[in-house]
Amino acid sequence: xxxxxxxxxxxxxxxxxxxxxxxxxxxxxxxxxxxxxxxxxxxxxxxxxxxxxxxxxxxxxxxxxxxxxxxxxxxxxxxxxxxxxxxxxxxxxxxxxxxxxxxxxxxxxxxxxxxxxxxxxxxxxxxxxxxxxxxxxxxxxxxxxxxxxxxxxxxxxxxxxxxxxxxxxxxxxxxxxxxxxxxxxxxxxxxxxxxxxxxxxxxxxxxxxxxxxxxxxxxxxxxxxxxxxxxxxxxxxxxxxxxxxxxxxxxxxxxxxxxxxxxxxxxxxxxxxxxxxxxxxxxxxxxxxxxxxxxxxxxxxxxxxxxxxxxxxxxxxxxxxxxxxxxxxxxxxxxxxxxxxxxxxxxxxxxxxxxxxxxxxxxxxxxxxxxxxxxxxxxxxxxxxxxxxxxxxxxxxxxxxxxxxxxxxxxxxxxxxxxxxxxxxxxxxxxxxxxxxxxxxxxxxxxxxxxxxxxxxxxxxxxxxxxxxxxxxxxxxxxxxxxxxxxxxxxxx
Amino acid sequence: xxxxxxxxxxxxxxxxxxxxxxxxxxxxxxxxxxxxxxxxxxxxxxxxxxxxxxxxxxxxxxxxxxxxxxxxxxxxxxxxxxxxxxxxxxxxxxxxxxxxxxxxxxxxxxxxxxxxxxxxxxxxxxxxxxxxxxxxxxxxxxxxxxxxxxxxxxxxxxxxxxxxxxxxxxxxxxxxxxxxxxxxxxxxxxxxxxxxxxxxxxxxxxxxxxxxxxxxxxxxxxxxxxxxxxxxxxxxxxxxxxxxxxxxxxxxxxxxxxxxxxxxxxxxxxxxxxxxxxxxxxxxxxxxxxxxxxxxxxxxxxxxxxxxxxxxxxxxxxxxxxxxxxxxxxxxxxxxxxxxxxxxxxxxx
Numbered sequence: 001x002x003x004x005x006x007x008x009x010x011x012x013x014x015x016x017x018x019x020x021x022x023x024x025x026x027x028x029x030x031x032x033x034x035x036x037x038x039x040x041x042x043x044x045x046x047x048x049x050x051x052x053x054x055x056x057x058x059x060x061x062x063x064x065x066x067x068x069x070x071x072x073x074x075x076x077x078x079x080x081x082x083x084x085x086x087x088x089x090x091x092x093x094x095x096x097x098x099x100x101x102x103x104x105x106x107x108x109x110x111x112x113x114x115x116x117x118x119x120x121x122x123x124x125x126x127x128x129x130x131x132x133x134x135x136x137x138x139x140x141x142x143x144x145x146x147x148x149x150x151x152x153x154x155x156x157x158x159x160x161x162x163x164x165x166x167x168x169x170x171x172x173x174x175x176x177x178x179x180x181x182x183x184x185x186x187x188x189x190x191x192x193x194x195x196x197x198x199x200x201x202x203x204x205x206x207x208x209x210x211x212x213x214x215x216x217x218x219x220x221x222x223x224x225x226x227x228x229x230x231x232x233x234x235x236x237x238x239x240x241x242x243x244x245x246x247x248x249x250x251x252x253x254x255x256x257x258x259x260x261x262x263x264x265x266x267x268x269x270x271x272x273x274x275x276x277x278x279x280x281x282x283x284x285x286x287x288x289x290x291x292x293x294x295x296x297x298x299x300x301x302x303x304x305x306x307x308x309x310x311x312x313x314x315x316x317x318x319x320x321x322x323x324x325x326x327x328x329x330x331x332x333x334x335x336x337x338x339x340x341x342x343x344x345x346x347x348x349x350x351x352x353x354x355x356x357x358x359x360x361x362x363x364x365x366x367x368x369x370x371x372x373x374x375x376x377x378x379x380x381x382x383x384x385x386x387x388x389x390x391x392x393x394x395x396x397x398x399x400x401x402x403x404x405x406x407x408x409x410x411x412x413x414x415x416x417x418x419x420x421x422x423x424x425x426x427x428x429x430x431x432x433x434x435x436x437x438x439x440x441x442x443x444x445x446x447x448x449x450x451x452x453x454x455x456x457x458x459x460x461x462x463x464x465x466x467x468x469x470x471x472x473x474x475x476x477x478x479x480x481x482x483x484x485x486x487x488x489x490x491x492x493x
Numbered sequence: 494x495x496x497x498x499x500x501x502x503x504x505x506x507x508x509x510x511x512x513x514x515x516x517x518x519x520x521x522x523x524x525x526x527x528x529x530x531x532x533x534x535x536x537x538x539x540x541x542x543x544x545x546x547x548x549x550x551x552x553x554x555x556x557x558x559x560x561x562x563x564x565x566x567x568x569x570x571x572x573x574x575x576x577x578x579x580x581x582x583x584x585x586x587x588x589x590x591x592x593x594x595x596x597x598x599x600x601x602x603x604x605x606x607x608x609x610x611x612x613x614x615x616x617x618x619x620x621x622x623x624x625x626x627x628x629x630x631x632x633x634x635x636x637x638x639x640x641x642x643x644x645x646x647x648x649x650x651x652x653x654x655x656x657x658x659x660x661x662x663x664x665x666x667x668x669x670x671x672x673x674x675x676x677x678x679x680x681x682x683x684x685x686x687x688x689x690x691x692x693x694x695x696x697x698x699x700x701x702x703x704x705x706x707x708x709x710x711x712x713x714x715x716x717x718x719x720x721x722x723x724x725x726x727x728x729x730x731x732x733x734x735x736x737x738x739x740x741x742x743x744x745x746x747x748x749x750x751x752x753x754x755x756x757x758x759x760x761x762x763x764x765x766x767x768x769x770x771x772x773x774x775x776x777x778x779x780x781x782x783x784x785x786x787x788x789x790x791x792x793x794x795x796x797x798x799x800x801x802x803x804x805x806x807x808x809x810x811x812x813x814x815x816x817x818x819x820x821x822x823x824x825x826x827x828x829x830x831x832x833x834x835x836x837x838x839x840x841x842x
Binding site: 110111112113114115134135136156157159163164167168170171184186190191192193194195196197198199200202203205206207211223224225226246247249250252253254291292294295297298299351352353354355380382383384385418419420421422423424425426427431435438439440442443446447449450451452453454465466 | 545546547548549570592598599602603605606615619620621622623625626627628629630631632633634635636638639641642643647658659660662681684685686687688706707708709710712713750751752753754768771772790791792794809810811812815816819820822823825826827838839
């Protein structure tokens, strides 16, 4: 990190003394060996030790911690399970980590109103498990759902493989209870279909812990479909697979899930999970249909017809729940499978208009040559969210730097193709520089004014998500310096 | 009308501290706080900018009439799934600014759920672009969704990108005879089952239920639910969306948004129930209605009323002091001089 953001100078002893006054001993960690597990989140390439970790057990303690940090001018980084992939929960060296891990109770599951009230440290999957006896579930299913928490989902606006049909976190959260950095409690949203005033819920969801700390979440539960079936199609050309995705949408079908994997990705997962993927195919598509048995039969027939017309060379429809899960197992295991064939990998998260997919994959193939690193691609094809997995070896000097530059180029190309640098992982610390590519100065200034409306002193998760203009100016210079100009399509001399 | 003309008008107003009243078709002049300020007519800033059916988005200038947008979508078998009211020629900008959704809201989502991006002119005359044209985008705060329902107080909407969806293959409407309590019980029971219910409307002992989706799913649900199949239901749902149905008649109309399971608040003048029980309409003047709505876990909006009543009663439920202060700070972040639609959301800003 070359560009400096706002500087903080915390008096560690005063901070710890004040925190000891408000938290019981078992709720406060200050020794280096206790702090070590908190030094990074799922993005392990970025690490920092905080001065202290607070593990409050009730909202009163959250309020006290925030008030204290506000009075002392100390940065606060809220943390759930720490599964995030953009370094959003990476601690601040001069600050406190506020872990919501002990807010792990499901307060209510209401069958009649199809809602659940949960604390922010509750795991995503635990919500669906609690709702299952009523035939209901919580729709957003990020791949980390076994571990990631609702508080983190709210902070990142998490998606999952079913969000084209069922929406993101922002579409499935009805209400949050939030504590401001000044220790003030806000109720935002409600179990009613809307609320008076600005839609603060939309603003808070995906704000990466920069605007407030969530202490309670009300989510919408939806009836579990009676049946789900998946079609697996293989293609001998990635652009044909991309066109097939467009053809499905053009046919008026919104599948429950629509995923693509390229050849390097299937090659990595097949030995691992034995899902039966066609290893000679350039790309495979998984298209899921859910609903009543009649509805699924109708949709699967339609999808099969569209995919055949789009040039799929092989098609298989899951004939049982076990087979459906087997088809999915490979896609869901893509990250760990790639982790088995390379010492390290770096997962990107750009979104692009679906029709630019072939172009993007061709560019990534060229970048593999340029940076001398391999890349496997998995793609939430239905909503244009691409996860290239760049393989590198952190123990080799220069490998990480090349992986990082490779990733940055993918993100910047995503913006150039009309997309975004992040579809669901968030900006965090990882993509802070690419924010300068996606947004111009006036928008970044507007974001900073929004931040100031909630947190004038800039203490909540500083240095993340929204870059300072100073950082952007420096990044612009750095860019030219490294010869990676913003318009690679232009001839250079 | 060009974007530059809008920018010029806002800059001039900003420099001279002149309040502006942003106007598309004026179809929702009745809604929200009392109108004030010099009219900034943006209806001339119109036209579809981009429409990609297979990417599921449409971008249009804010003055584009919804009817034009929906016609373009219909050609490709698509729709605005939140089914917004048109009233008299509503524009895209007004639709997003007012944030009003129609009968399909409980199945498909509200306006804000479909906003992907927006270009707006803030209160200093600066052009800002938020969001984009892709389904998933978590870079930066989601300001474009925040604009839905902001009543034009944060900026002049110049262009909006919406997610669009395919029209359902099959649609059927069933009618049941039942009282208010029975209607609420049935609606909540059906809501908990995987049924393709896309709209509901109860009025004076009759419950209308629309089913939309795959032909097989609609047929199966019809067999499960019973009821009488309505003839020419299209007209009925348009009259609900446009509020030309007699249920919405009367000079004073309250809109209550409550949890679907909220029991009847025991007020006189119930005119209609929509959105699976989440939206309830009451006619007449009510002293206690805001308290009743709050006790039910929701809020009451003075939706339509004569000028005399609108002058003494807020349109929207008053905010807590802490939330009001936050709203003021946000307003200031986008409109430091407070010139855009002052008082249209709350009298305080």
